[in-house]
Amino acid sequence: MDQVTLARWQFGITTVYHWFFVPITLALGFIVAIFQTLWYRTRDDKYLRLTKFYGKLFLINFAMGVVTGIVQEFQFGMNWSEYSRFVGDIFGAPLAFEALLAFFLESTFLGLWIFGWDRLPQRLHLMCIWLAAIGTNLSAIFILAANSFMQNPQGAIYNPVTDRAEMADFGAVLTNPVLLWSLPHTLLASWLTAAALVAAVSGWHLAKLNRAGVPDVAEAKAAAAAEAVEASTAAQPAKKTDNSVAAHRFAATFAAIAMMVSGVGLLITGDEAGKIMTQVQPMKMAAAEALWETAGGDGSGAPFSIFTIGTLDGSRPILQIEIPNLLSFLATGTWDGKVQGINELQEAYSQGQLVDPSNKLQQAYAEHMRAWGVETHTPIIPVTYWSFRLMIGLGMAAIGVALLLLWFLRKGGLPPNTKWWTWLMVLMPLGPLFANSFGWIFTEMGRQPWLVTGVLPTMAGVSPGVTVLELWITLIGYTLVYGALAVVEVGLMLKYIRLGLPQVEPVTQITDENDVLSFAY
Amino acid sequence: MIAMNVEPTTLQLLWFCLIALLWIGFLVLEGFDYGVAMLIPVLGRNDKERRVLINTIGPVWDGNEVWLLTAGGATFAAFPGWYATLFSGLYLPLFLILIALIVRGLAFEYRAKRPEQAWKDRWDWGAAIGSFVVSLVLGIGFSNFVKGMPVQVADGRQGVHVFTGGFWSLFSPFALLGGVVLVVLFLFHGAIFLALKTRGDIHERAKAFALKVGLGAIGGGGVWLLWSNLAYGTGLPGWILMLVAAAGLVFAWLMVKREADGWAFIGTAVSIVVIAIGIFLRMFPDLGFDNSAAETPLNIVTASATPLTLTIMTWAAGVFVPIVLGYQAWSYWVFRRRLSVANIPDEAKEAEPVG
Numbered sequence: 001m002d003q004v005t006l007a008r009w010q011f012g013i014t015t016v017y018h019w020f021f022v023p024i025t026l027a028l029g030f031i032v033a034i035f036q037t038l039w040y041r042t043r044d045d046k047y048l049r050l051t052k053f054y055g056k057l058f059l060i061n062f063a064m065g066v067v068t069g070i071v072q073e074f075q076f077g078m079n080w081s082e083y084s085r086f087v088g089d090i091f092g093a094p095l096a097f098e099a100l101l102a103f104f105l106e107s108t109f110l111g112l113w114i115f116g117w118d119r120l121p122q123r124l125h126l127m128c129i130w131l132a133a134i135g136t137n138l139s140a141i142f143i144l145a146a147n148s149f150m151q152n153p154q155g156a157i158y159n160p161v162t163d164r165a166e167m168a169d170f171g172a173v174l175t176n177p178v179l180l181w182s183l184p185h186t187l188l189a190s191w192l193t194a195a196a197l198v199a200a201v202s203g204w205h206l207a208k209l210n211r212a213g214v215p216d217v218a219e220a221k222a223a224a225a226a227e228a229v230e231a232s233t234a235a236q237p238a239k240k241t242d243n244s245v246a247a248h249r250f251a252a253t254f255a256a257i258a259m260m261v262s263g264v265g266l267l268i269t270g271d272e273a274g275k276i277m278t279q280v281q282p283m284k285m286a287a288a289e290a291l292w293e294t295a296g297g298d299g300s301g302a303p304f305s306i307f308t309i310g311t312l313d314g315s316r317p318i319l320q321i322e323i324p325n326l327l328s329f330l331a332t333g334t335w336d337g338k339v340q341g342i343n344e345l346q347e348a349y350s351q352g353q354l355v356d357p358s359n360k361l362q363q364a365y366a367e368h369m370r371a372w373g374v375e376t377h378t379p380i381i382p383v384t385y386w387s388f389r390l391m392i393g394l395g396m397a398a399i400g401v402a403l404l405l406l407w408f409l410r411k412g413g414l415p416p417n418t419k420w421w422t423w424l425m426v427l428m429p430l431g432p433l434f435a436n437s438f439g440w441i442f443t444e445m446g447r448q449p450w451l452v453t454g455v456l457p458t459m460a461g462v463s464p465g466v467t468v469l470e471l472w473i474t475l476i477g478y479t480l481v482y483g484a485l486a487v488v489e490v491g492l493m494l495k496y497i498r499l500g501l502p503q504v505e506p507v508t509q510i511t512d513e514n515d516v517l518s519f520a521y
Numbered sequence: 522m523i524a525m526n527v528e529p530t531t532l533q534l535l536w537f538c539l540i541a542l543l544w545i546g547f548l549v550l551e552g553f554d555y556g557v558a559m560l561i562p563v564l565g566r567n568d569k570e571r572r573v574l575i576n577t578i579g580p581v582w583d584g585n586e587v588w589l590l591t592a593g594g595a596t597f598a599a600f601p602g603w604y605a606t607l608f609s610g611l612y613l614p615l616f617l618i619l620i621a622l623i624v625r626g627l628a629f630e631y632r633a634k635r636p637e638q639a640w641k642d643r644w645d646w647g648a649a650i651g652s653f654v655v656s657l658v659l660g661i662g663f664s665n666f667v668k669g670m671p672v673q674v675a676d677g678r679q680g681v682h683v684f685t686g687g688f689w690s691l692f693s694p695f696a697l698l699g700g701v702v703l704v705v706l707f708l709f710h711g712a713i714f715l716a717l718k719t720r721g722d723i724h725e726r727a728k729a730f731a732l733k734v735g736l737g738a739i740g741g742g743g744v745w746l747l748w749s750n751l752a753y754g755t756g757l758p759g760w761i762l763m764l765v766a767a768a769g770l771v772f773a774w775l776m777v778k779r780e781a782d783g784w785a786f787i788g789t790a791v792s793i794v795v796i797a798i799g800i801f802l803r804m805f806p807d808l809g810f811d812n813s814a815a816e817t818p819l820n821i822v823t824a825s826a827t828p829l830t831l832t833i834m835t836w837a838a839g840v841f842v843p844i845v846l847g848y849q850a851w852s853y854w855v856f857r858r859r860l861s862v863a864n865i866p867d868e869a870k871e872a873e874p875v876g
Contacts, residue, residue, distance in 0.1 A: 063630035066583065067623040073593055074615055077608025082681060084608070088601020089826045093834060096594035100837060103587040104845045108852050111580035119855050159827075163680050164601070167830045208875050422876070463609035464675040465683035474616045481620055485627070492634050498874035513720070514863045520572060521579045521633050 004459045006471040007079040010478065012444075014071050016437050017482050021065035023436050026140060026187065027194035028058045029133030031255070033126075040126050046247035049501040054198060054251070055129075056502075059114065060492050062136075064485065066107075071478070073099075079471070083451055083461030089166045090156050090173060091146050098142035106135030118510045118518040140186060148179035151443070152280040152356070153452050158364035165361055165455065177276045182443075185269040189395070189439065191262040193432040196398050199255035201497050202248040203405045203415055204425040209245050210414040244501050245414075253409055256402040263399040270392075271330060278331040278339070280356050281453055283349075283377060284446035285331055286342045287384035297338025301325030307389060312382050314343070342378055349377040355454030362454040372457045379448040387442040391435045398431035527806040529821045532831040536599040537821055539838060541801040543595055547588035548797055549790050554578040554585055556711015558625060558652035559704075561645045564715070564726050568638070569862045571645060575629060576865065577718040580856045582629060584849055586622070598834055602682065602824030603808050606672060610684025614658045614691065621658075625651030636868065653704060660703025663800055664696035664745075666809030667753050674816050682810070682819040695748055702741045709738040710789040713773060717782035720861040728777055731785070735774040738789075743767055746796070755802050762799040766792045 001009075032055045039047035073095060076084045084091070112120065113128040120128070149155070155172030156165045167173070278285045285291075292314040295302035304326030310317030328337040349355070352370060354362045362369070401424055408415040415421050447453055451461040507518050529537070557578050565571030578585075597604040608615060628648035632641050671690075675681040712731035716724055746763040754760075773788025803809075805821065812818035825831070858864075 059630060060634070063627050067626040070590065070622055070626075071619050073590060073597075074608060074619060077593075077597065077604045078612055078615055079609075081605035081609035084597065085601050085605035085681060088597055088604060089830050092594070092598030092601055092604070092826065093830055096591065096598035096834060097837060099587060099591035099594040100841050100845065103590055104584065104849070107583035107587050108581075108845075108849055111583055112852050112855060115576075115580040116855060163678075166827045167833075170829070170833050205875065463605075463612075464678070464681060465606075465609050465685075466612055470612050473613065477616060477620065481623065485623070488627075488631065492631065495635070495874070498876055499872050500875050502872070510858070513858065514861075516866050517576075517864050518866070520576045520865050521629060 018068040023190035023193040026190035081463035094142040094146040102138035148176040181273040188265040195255040195258035197429040200425040200428040202252035207415040259402040288388040290385040294341040296328040301328035301336040302339040387438040391438040394431040394435040543592035550585040553714035554582040555652040556707040558648040600824040621651040621654035657700040660700035664699030669811030766795040
């Protein structure tokens, strides 16, 4: 393999891996903060148990996100130094802002939250988890601002003296339409993922709490009713009945509803993002659909393909299921809008047409761009076509399972304590998790052959001084270390999920130097 | 190095100084938590003692590490040319640092997550070795910045510089000494931090260790400083900084002896600050590169971002650096108590797993 291929594989592996932890972190932080807020407000200790339980899962996951994130910041310079130099004037600032505004906030306040239970007044301690959660989400803004510039390089000009792209309008970088829709889309996807984890974990525990494998709704109802009474009589510390069912029921219901809401939001933001994509990256839209010939605009509309059996190379597929006119609507907002096909775009680009003729950076760099000699302007169609469908399909499937969970929970019911339910709960969070991966694979591989759309080809961005051997060493190194850590991480997550809600005791503030800490590593 | 006529703008100077400041923050703060982590298997004789060590840095190490990430991000944004050439040039050393940071970062969070002693021991060694590797590689790296890393313009690409020294050239005797010195210096700094933050047996052992390793830090550091001033000197300022740095180490050692842990910590902290200032003085204006073979130089002017980007970043730094300093200082205040084994809770018996 050559340097470009190796560097791309490395970026793909490390980034997809990093993004297993990020979406969970982004929304789970808020979910834990919400649980703790409910506890602070109501003093009902089921919320405190949920806070501690999901807080632990959050931290196990967060640690992986942090350490794999460092690799992300460094590998731009290590593997893509010419890219870094070329766009650093625009791309570097969001990364610096991320460290300054987001990383400091999340790391400092998470440290205060983890160790601060017995040192901070409760209100201040509650503020710490909120600030940590806000910090992680600030990260998303900056990273997506940087990424959106790669998709749609606005706010920059080309300087021939320094031979690089330079910032012209920071406001334009921060108001990139790609950013405005990909940010809510990404954050909602995080909510879908983290909520699916919570729904699955609590949904599974509820099934296990469903007595002796026999779905005894009456007994569960009685338990739920007893708990409701107990909660309303403001929990006397003396009589302590187990409130696990009530706690998990609350978490599962809350999470399943959060999944519905994020699902709707994802459809809306994804739809808008698709329209922007059609304008600034028409090839990506065509590739998402494997739409070889231009369709629509002549009175008919372009159909949306649900799935295809066949080769996707433009020849007649064996079987294809389509929804008429839907693609026209998704891409243009009208039912008969014209959607350009791969062949037409490939032809236009190879004759020198710019991807977005109104883009200033693309205009200014056009001659240099052509000198790089890009021949294929088409991404790998099966990858874009299927990743796009898997993104949508896996996300929707999880929402379907969440509906089923809500169905079981209605009127004080519990899910069945069966094998198939356990499997469903294992699969539910994996759906959105992989939907995230496929979404990123789609958006990054769909951008090919560009690193910066219409400006810098991917091959032009690699480090001039790095050898193939060095790339192999690091590629193998990361893969082995990441593989081993995945085993450790998943093992810990499963262990703590199975341990269930911890018993909680009232936390007292430390006053004496010999007081035992309520929490220590 | 050839004295080039380099005239940086105020913004470029400011950002060079800010990046130096971020590195200084990192070296002073994470310096002690590297030291503490290296000492986990050395000073902690049983699990509770080891937990005392870990808990002295538990709430703060991650925040300390962000200084490094911010230094990296700021270099990317303010001097893209510096970031590009440095990070691709130090490819394998950075890879080592990354792997070491991954292992040590997870160690603190994961060690207590299973009751088996073997699991804990493994993570303790991971934290210690990881911290050792990062310190060693950084010491070697900074020594190479002092020497100057040779760069050239890449074929036919004006403005694109590549490191030409090759991997093995990084391991000169001067650089290797620098690596060892940074390890020893962080051990000294970390042992003093432990003395400052603990009570009882651990406190005594940390002090005894500091007195021993302190001699190594003073001796090794002295030789490295002398060597760098003789071979790669910056004139009078360099000599003055060297004297202050050495005095800081000696002062720290004396203060450990007199039970003044706070003063001792200030001694090593000042010494680290001053050594870093000396290094960055030497890195001005060529950013630690040796441009003698390059047609056009890579320096504070040619590597820099545009005035617009630097201005935006200056506003952000002006607002947020003080805020960050404020809340980080507050978190140190919250966790100001000294710890001893008496404070460490017993491990709760684990509940029966479900399913």
